[in-house]
Amino acid sequence: MAPQGLQYADADTDASSRASPEDQLRPPRARSPSLSTIAGSMRQKLKALRKKIVQGQTLVPAAEPDGSGNDRSQYLLSSTGLVEPDVMALRFPLLSSRHQGSWDESRIIFNRNRNFLTSSRDKMVSPDRLCTNFQHAIMPRKWPDEELELQREVIKKYEAGVRLWTKEELLAMEDMATGLGGKVCTPLYAGQGEYTVEKEKGYLYKVDFHGYKALAFPLSSRANGTPYSSMTLSKKPAYTHIPTDLDEQEDVFHRWWTIWDTSSIGRHFHACMMRLPFPPYINKIVCIGLGNFVAASADADANANLPTPLQHAILRHAAVLTVADALDRRFGREIRVLAQDPEYTPDCAAVLARRGFAIVGRHGAAGLAEIDDKTFVFAPSPGFCVKEVVADIATPAGMFWGMITTPEEERDRERGKTNGPGVDFGAGVMGYWNPDNTDPDTPRVRLLGNQYGMHPFPYTNLFGDVAIYSLRG
Missing domain, CATH: 3.40.50 (Rossmann fold)
Incomplete structure (x- = not known):
């Protein structure tokens, strides 16, 4: 059985879906179309869209029947897991972008077992469940005055050209993360004092990075009092190393x-x-x-x-x-x-x-x-x-x-x-x-x-x- 592959896709704007000025001025029909007529029309449009997607391939494909009488081009990264076996994700080009050939974030999911396309936006969750799945809440955060002042300081220093990182600081942070226990102290990018953390013995640590946006326009998940430093430390997984072949x-x-x-x-x-x-x-x-x-x-x-x-x-x-x-x-x-x-x-x-x-x-x-x-x-x-x-x-x-x-x-x-x-x-x-x-x-x-x-x-x-x-x- 041929493996499933990764698809590149293209799409042209459906000219029939754009109404001309003359059409917009015409009086409405006296009788509205029936639901069956609308459903039939939608099926035809989706079939046409699917055909355009297939014809939009740019690399040399390997054709494979899709079970509906049409051939669909597939790219042979088969068993690599680049796509799920029963679902293909197609990406569309930015038609108005200055980057010709680039690909945007709009996504259409085609289920191979059905004869229709569905948008990934059909997947809905409640706000409470979303807050559980993500590490931060959805609603904007009201920052205390002292936090806002530090964020303004970040913006001021950044616009003045003060760098957040140097090679010397990167190497020094690596050395401090390497040690087995002890205190780590590094300068703050905004605010007084230093970023200080006491490493626990028996744990490995890695360096975390916090850039301009993370400091000047932080996420609502940022806790009050967190130091405004471009680098901090956090624990990293420790593996019990059993050598393999x-x-x-x-x-x-x-x-x-x-x-x-x-x-x-x-x-x-x-x-x-x-x-x-x-x-x-x-x-x-x-x-x-x-x-x-x-x-x-x-x-x-x-x-x-x-x-x-x-x-x-x-x-x-x-x-x-x-x-x-x-x-x-x-x-x-x-x-x-x-x-x-x-x-x-x-x-x-x-x-x-x-x-x-x-x-x-x-x-x-x-x-x-x-x-x-x-x-x-x-x-x-x-x-x-x-x-x-x-x-x-x-x-x-x-x-x-x-x-x-x-x-x-x-x-x-x-x-x-x-x-x-x-x-x-x-x-x-x-x-x-x-x-x-x-x-x-x-x-x-x-x-x-x-x-x-x-x-x-x-x-x-x-x-x-x-x-x-x-x-x-």
């Missing part, structure tokens, strides 16, 4: 690397890296937050079936090897590959070391300090404000990360699109919850982006809404 784990990695390398998405990514205008002096790749792909010893059986998050983590690391291979072929330079993720298990780090990765920043900060002007940054879905940190410390030669948007595009996305569920407030009032962007675009990030050529990469649920950036000149 590293040869077997390396074979698993190689198998998934082969799936990536022979897939249409992998080939397209390799073609992009071979043709885009990168500076020839790149000598290292720093990849941030790509995820752990070897289950902890307590969940060792999970490696037999390799759940989707582990699959995605392997595929992201395989994509890093594609970057290294392309840069080596083009410029003939030895490319070092550095990887940082505090979630790496010991076995995962060992497998990566066998594949040529150097593990840095085991507590989440030192790897960022490795980024310089000869670095290609690979951070498509880091889970924290990587773009903000990089904008403060370096001007890399190239990046593969979330697409940098203008303030207008950011507002349009927040107003008109949603990744989250619908929220039913009762009395027929509906709202849609937008999950927070963990790697936001700030003024400094946009200034950094202005120095690069931006090359959008088609949306996938492996990387998200990303682009490849190459330094101009």
Whole structure:
């Protein structure tokens, strides 16, 4: 049976759905259409839309019947878990965006077992349940005067050019997180005194980052009295390390690397890296937050079936090897590959070391300090404000990360699109919850982006809404 694959999709605006001025001036019909007529018309429109989606493929597809008499193109990342077996998520291009070929957040779910399309906005939850699922409440927060004053100080210092991070501070924080117990003291970005925490013995710690938006416009989940510091510490998982068969784990990695390398998405990514205008002096790749792909010893059986998050983590690391291979072929330079993720298990780090990765920043900060002007940054879905940190410390030669948007595009996305569920407030009032962007675009990030050529990469649920950036000149 052919495996299910990831689809790229396109859609044209249905011209028949736009009424002309003459049509708007015509008097209404004396008789309204029946419900059966309306239902029949909707079925025809949905069928036409579905046909347009199928015809909008841009890469070389492998056709597979869908059971309704039509052929639907599918991309062979079959067993990679990039899509659920009975549901396909289709992404549509931003027709009005200045980024041609980029992909927006609107989502339509097609259930293969039925003959209709349904919007993901049909999924509704109550506000109480939503507050339980998310870490913060929906309603805006009324901040006390002292908190508002600190937030104003953050804005003032940021606009004056005071950096939130330096390489020296990143390395110092990594060292403090590495120690086994003791007190950690770091300067505050706003306010008097220092950020101080007493580490408990027997626990491992990682560095958490708080960027400009998190400090100047904090979420309602932020507790009163939390220090306005760009870096803090939190406990990280501790694994009881029971060594597994590293040869077997390396074979698993190689198998998934082969799936990536022979897939249409992998080939397209390799073609992009071979043709885009990168500076020839790149000598290292720093990849941030790509995820752990070897289950902890307590969940060792999970490696037999390799759940989707582990699959995605392997595929992201395989994509890093594609970057290294392309840069080596083009410029003939030895490319070092550095990887940082505090979630790496010991076995995962060992497998990566066998594949040529150097593990840095085991507590989440030192790897960022490795980024310089000869670095290609690979951070498509880091889970924290990587773009903000990089904008403060370096001007890399190239990046593969979330697409940098203008303030207008950011507002349009927040107003008109949603990744989250619908929220039913009762009395027929509906709202849609937008999950927070963990790697936001700030003024400094946009200034950094202005120095690069931006090359959008088609949306996938492996990387998200990303682009490849190459330094101009």
